[in-house]
Amino acid sequence: MxxxxxxxxxxxxxxxxxxxxDYAEESLADPVKEAQAVALMDSIRCVVCQGxxxxxxxxxxxxxxxxxIRERLAAGDSPEQVRAWLIGKYGDWVSFKPExxxxxxxxxxxxxxxxxxxxxxxxxxLRPKVPT
Amino acid sequence: MIAEAGLAALWMAAAMALLQLALGLLAVGxxxxxxxxxxxxxxxxxxxxAGIAMSCLIAVFARSDxxxxxxxxxxxxxxxxxxxxxxxxxxxxxxxxxxxxxxxxAGATVALFESKLRADTKLATLAAQGAIAxxxxxxxxxxxxxFARLPFPVQPQGLNPLLQDPGLAFHPPTLYAxxxxxxxxxxxxxxxxxxxxxxxxxxxxxxxxxxxxWVFLTVGITxxxxxxxxTLGWGGWWFWDPVENASLMPWLAATALLHSVTxxxxxxxxxxxxxxxxxxxxxxxxxGTFLVRSGILTSVHSFAVDPQRGIFILALLxxxxxxxxxxxxxxxxxxxxxxxxxxxxxxxxxxxxxxxLTVILVVVxxxxxxxxxxxxxxxxxxxxxxxxxxxxxxxxxxxxxxxxAAGPLLRWRSDNPRFLIDRMAPALFxxxxxxxxxxxxxxxxGILALLGLVAAAVVGVASVAPLxxxxxxxxxxxxxxxxxxxxxxxxxxxxxxxxxxFTKENMVAMAANETxxxxxxxxxxxxxRQRPGPNYQALEAVVSVTRGTQGxxxxxxxxxxxxxxxxMTTNQAAIRTFWDGQLYIxxxxxxxxxxxxxxxxxxxxxxxxxxxxxxxxxxxxxxxLGRVRRxxxxxxxPWQAKPAEARx
Amino acid sequence: MNRKWLLWLPFVLVSALFAAFFVGLRNPxxxxxxxxxxxxxxxxxxAAAAMPGxxxxxxxxxxxxxxxxxxxxxxxxxxxxxxxxxxxxxxxAGAEVNGIAVHDTALELAKFLGRNGNPYTRIGLDxxxxxxxxxxxxxxxxxxxxxxxxxxxxxxxxxxxxxxMPRLLAMVGVKP
Numbered sequence: 001m002x003x004x005x006x007x008x009x010x011x012x013x014x015x016x017x018x019x020x021x022d023y024a025e026e027s028l029a030d031p032v033k034e035a036q037a038v039a040l041m042d043s044i045r046c047v048v049c050q051g052x053x054x055x056x057x058x059x060x061x062x063x064x065x066x067x068x069i070r071e072r073l074a075a076g077d078s079p080e081q082v083r084a085w086l087i088g089k090y091g092d093w094v095s096f097k098p099e100x101x102x103x104x105x106x107x108x109x110x111x112x113x114x115x116x117x118x119x120x121x122x123x124x125x126l127r128p129k130v131p132t
Numbered sequence: 133m134i135a136e137a138g139l140a141a142l143w144m145a146a147a148m149a150l151l152q153l154a155l156g157l158l159a160v161g162x163x164x165x166x167x168x169x170x171x172x173x174x175x176x177x178x179x180x181x182a183g184i185a186m187s188c189l190i191a192v193f194a195r196s197d198x199x200x201x202x203x204x205x206x207x208x209x210x211x212x213x214x215x216x217x218x219x220x221x222x223x224x225x226x227x228x229x230x231x232x233x234x235x236x237x238a239g240a241t242v243a244l245f246e247s248k249l250r251a252d253t254k255l256a257t258l259a260a261q262g263a264i265a266x267x268x269x270x271x272x273x274x275x276x277x278x279f280a281r282l283p284f285p286v287q288p289q290g291l292n293p294l295l296q297d298p299g300l301a302f303h304p305p306t307l308y309a310x311x312x313x314x315x316x317x318x319x320x321x322x323x324x325x326x327x328x329x330x331x332x333x334x335x336x337x338x339x340x341x342x343x344x345x346w347v348f349l350t351v352g353i354t355x356x357x358x359x360x361x362x363t364l365g366w367g368g369w370w371f372w373d374p375v376e377n378a379s380l381m382p383w384l385a386a387t388a389l390l391h392s393v394t395x396x397x398x399x400x401x402x403x404x405x406x407x408x409x410x411x412x413x414x415x416x417x418x419x420g421t422f423l424v425r426s427g428i429l430t431s432v433h434s435f436a437v438d439p440q441r442g443i444f445i446l447a448l449l450x451x452x453x454x455x456x457x458x459x460x461x462x463x464x465x466x467x468x469x470x471x472x473x474x475x476x477x478x479x480x481x482x483x484x485x486x487x488x489l490t491v492i493l494v495v496v497x498x499x500x501x502x503x504x505x506x507x508x509x510x511x512x513x514x515x516x517x518x519x520x521x522x523x524x525x526x527x528x529x530x531x532x533x534x535x536x537a538a539g540p541l542l543r544w545r546s547d548n549p550r551f552l553i554d555r556m557a558p559a560l561f562x563x564x565x566x567x568x569x570x571x572x573x574x575x576x577x578g579i580l581a582l583l584g585l586v587a588a589a590v591v592g593v594a595s596v597a598p599l600x601x602x603x604x605x606x607x608x609x610x611x612x613x614x615x616x617x618x619x620x621x622x623x624x625x626x627x628x629x630x631x632x633x634f635t636k637e638n639m640v641a642m643a644a645n646e647t648x649x650x651x652x653x654x655x656x657x658x659x660x661r662q663r664p665g666p667n668y669q670a671l672e673a674v675v676s677v678t679r680g681t682q683g684x685x686x687x688x689x690x691x692x693x694x695x696x697x698x699x700m701t702t703n704q705a706a707i708r709t710f711w712d713g714q715l716y717i718x719x720x721x722x723x724x725x726x727x728x729x730x731x732x733x734x735x736x737x738x739x740x741x742x743x744x745x746x747x748x749x750x751x752x753x754x755x756x757l758g759r760v761r762r763x764x765x766x767x768x769x770p771w772q773a774k775p776a777e778a779r780x
Numbered sequence: 781m782n783r784k785w786l787l788w789l790p791f792v793l794v795s796a797l798f799a800a801f802f803v804g805l806r807n808p809x810x811x812x813x814x815x816x817x818x819x820x821x822x823x824x825x826x827a828a829a830a831m832p833g834x835x836x837x838x839x840x841x842x843x844x845x846x847x848x849x850x851x852x853x854x855x856x857x858x859x860x861x862x863x864x865x866x867x868x869x870x871x872x873a874g875a876e877v878n879g880i881a882v883h884d885t886a887l888e889l890a891k892f893l894g895r896n897g898n899p900y901t902r903i904g905l906d907x908x909x910x911x912x913x914x915x916x917x918x919x920x921x922x923x924x925x926x927x928x929x930x931x932x933x934x935x936x937x938x939x940x941x942x943x944x945m946p947r948l949l950a951m952v953g954v955k956p
Binding site for chain 1 (some may be wrong): 506518
Binding site (some may be wrong): 090 | 813814816882883908910912913914915916918919943951956
């Protein structure tokens with residue numbers, strides 16, 4: 001294949017002494033905190049790229065947020081504290097996890113209404129149990 | 133010339149659709165039944181003309197005719213032929229043309245092969261098909277002409293690199309075939325309402341279309357999920373993104389419809405509800421198209437957007453769906469109520485299945501649309517994503533899994549709960565065993581993932597129980613189909629739960645010859661090199677991977693593709709599949725100096741998600757074959773059939 | 781309930797949904813994420829000097845009674861270059877403009893300011909987007925108006941144009 005003949009030799013890379021970790025792109029050493037951080041990053045919306053969570057975005061600001069999240073969790077903050085901090089800066093929009101409050105009630109009440117209303121409709125279709 | 137020929141064919145196809153509608157109105161509405169026989173040729177000519185238009189569009193794309201607007205905008209002579217051809221439906225105008233072409237072929241197929249329906253119902257159905265097609269032709273001709281020429285040639289822009297993937301060639305046509313199949317079901321429902329013919333016959337005529345559409349939707353969603361998984365490069369397989377939700381909503385409605393139509397066909401129950409669901413399933417596929425095309429919602433999956441066209445599609449939607457619902461409200465009152473049923477019976481399980489599926493649909497709709505409604509009403513901006521959907525739809529899905537396990541083991545009409553427990557015993561035992569095993573071995577996992585695995589074990593065993601003590605050779609194909617599809621649900625849910633509970637991730641910056649762990653693997657970076665691609669420049673990392681301490685090393689090569697024309701970089705994940713999961717490695721973009729960013733995931737049993745999806749679709753195919761074969765045995769092919777009118 | 785009316789329920793619901801779609805289409809999403817820090821005291825931040833010879837900026841610089849503009853920008857950002865001349869004119873009118881450069885380097889900044897002029901009294905280099913996030917800023921360029929007691933009065937999103945100038949100048953107490 002053409003691609004193979006055009007293959008460029010492996011770049012020579014000199015191993016460098018390990019520099020400081022950049023938490024925008026690197027995991028925390030503690031697996032529990034890293035799992036918390038990833039769960040939080042999955043639910044924070046990238047303010048530059050609109051539709052994506054910051055855990056799946058190449059935007060610089062998304063990287064900054066990932067770094068901030070890992071650093072603050074490593075320093076002992078809880079994920080919900082960090083989420084609240086971000087909401088305080090950017091508003092509810094930044095969190096994919098809607099807060100339970102008056103404005104967001106329809107998110108829960110509408111499905112509940114559908115369940116109850118649907119249940120009522122189904123019950124009307126049942127044949128009264130004939131004693132056997 | 134090819135473009136002009138395509139445009140001419142499109143206009144003529146539109147005229148045929150108009151004729152189809154007019155014939156139906158005259159024959160059914162005015163009682164001019166002598167016009168009926170003209171319907172079949174008209175639908176065939178419409179399909180042929182739409183096919184010619186689509187072929188012309190593919191031809192201008194294949195020849196890279198840059199004087200055609202959308203070719204210059206979305207294609208590039210340097211692209212490989214596959215993407216040139218697929219590019220013809222990778223854009224707004226072309227995808228709409230593909231939509232209406234499939235619709236026209238579906239109409240012709242109904243006209244040729246449908247013989248179970250009363251003649252007037254069939255005519256009304258085809259007229260409804262013509263009306264839907266007419267709206268789309270109008271949309272294409274007046275607001276989205278795919279054959280528009282440029283006044284002067286321009287520099288081609290090329291296809292969005294994210295879309296330059298074999299997945300693109302098959303994903304949209306598959307989903308559209310599903311949407312169009314739903315439109316056929318919708319037309320049947322309208323035809324049945326207009327001619328007051330809602331009953332088991334109509335249900336049996338509609339069922340193959342629902343099955344076929346549902347198979348396509350299942351394949352489309354499964355393939356789309358895998359496509360997002362490997363192209364986006366962050367290891368996620370479902371993002372609860374508006375575009376994904378737009379494809380999930382019709383699937384949920386179609387799944388409910390598939391089960392309710394069975395009740396109607398077998399037990400003559402759920403008449404009004406089945407009609408309602410066919411309208412709903414079609415509405416969902418149209419609203420899905422609308423949401424994706426209008427740019428009304430922000431999505432990861434980039435698409436050209438245009439609010440003007442949004443208004444046009446919205447008007448079409450309002451006419452079709454509003455009209456159908458008004459017809460429903462006005463006519464369904466005259467449809468006699470179907471049979472009632474016992475609380476412990478197959479019907480009851482199917483009805484509750486329908487209820488849960490509908491509520492899940494409401495959840496997905498609420499989460500997708502409520503932010504939009506809230507912003508329109510108050511200006512407040514909120515986001516609704518995975519945490520909401522998982523927390524609200526997850527428990528509902530678990531209840532649904534219980535029904536999947538129990539439903540097929542129940543008898544029609546009425547059953548004894550004690551016998552159900554007996555039949556469920558092996559499945560419940562499997563669930564208990566899974567629970568104990570997980571409690572002992574799994575360590576900390578989320579409650580939803582844990583219950584998902586238990587439910588998968590229960591459904592996995594219960595789904596094959598209908599085959600128990602049966603002569604397998606004489607078991608009908610559609611029973612096999614049901615068993616396979618339900619087993620697929622168990623497999624898919626098991627994959628989702630494993631992915632969520634057991635995924636191991638490690639994101640690292642590495643220099644050459646350094647080694648980092650991910651799950652049971654050790655990954656060593658050998659080096660990074662440049663390599664030219666056909667229309668991009670690739671940067672690839674070569675890593676050597678070993679499992680455990682003494683495994684055989686193998687190489688993986690994650691790449692970044694830099695597209696020079698489009699000025700964009702895409703991620704090509706290196707994915708290695710094992711029997712017990714996938715190792716997923718991508719190369720990060722922001723590497724500096726001589727340390728390179730690698731994002732690595734070990735995802736145990738993640739492949740089960742899509743394997744389950746494929747099994748569900750195959751189950752649908754088996755079921756469809758079973759139904760069609762039964763029709764053949766019943767001598768109901770058009771060339772053998774006695775005329776349907778004679779029976780009516 | 782009367783079955784007849786119940787049957788019209790789907791029609792009503794869908795009509796309401798379409799009305800909402802229509803409103804949504806008429807008011808397309810502006811994609812603007814406004815900061816929630818407007819009306820609040822400046823967040824604690826320190827942005828070290830970005831270039832030799834020009835001081836950096838921190839929260840403590842904004843409590844001396846003088847209102848200021850704080851411009852968040854970057855040398856790689858095209859609209860930032862476009863608003864350069866406007867910021868220069870505001871400086872000439874007597875407004876004090878400070879800058880925070882994000883994802884930038886001293887070398888690139890020097891080239892950028894050489895090309896577009898330097899309206900800034902102080903320029904801080906943001907370390908890892910910390911200041912940008914503390915301000916609730918979602919992109920560049922953005923301009924915050926800070927009063928003399930260190931409160932954020934206003935956030936301007938996107939490049940400052942000539943039309944915006946009088947309003948912003950009035951907010952920092954400068955007669956145009």
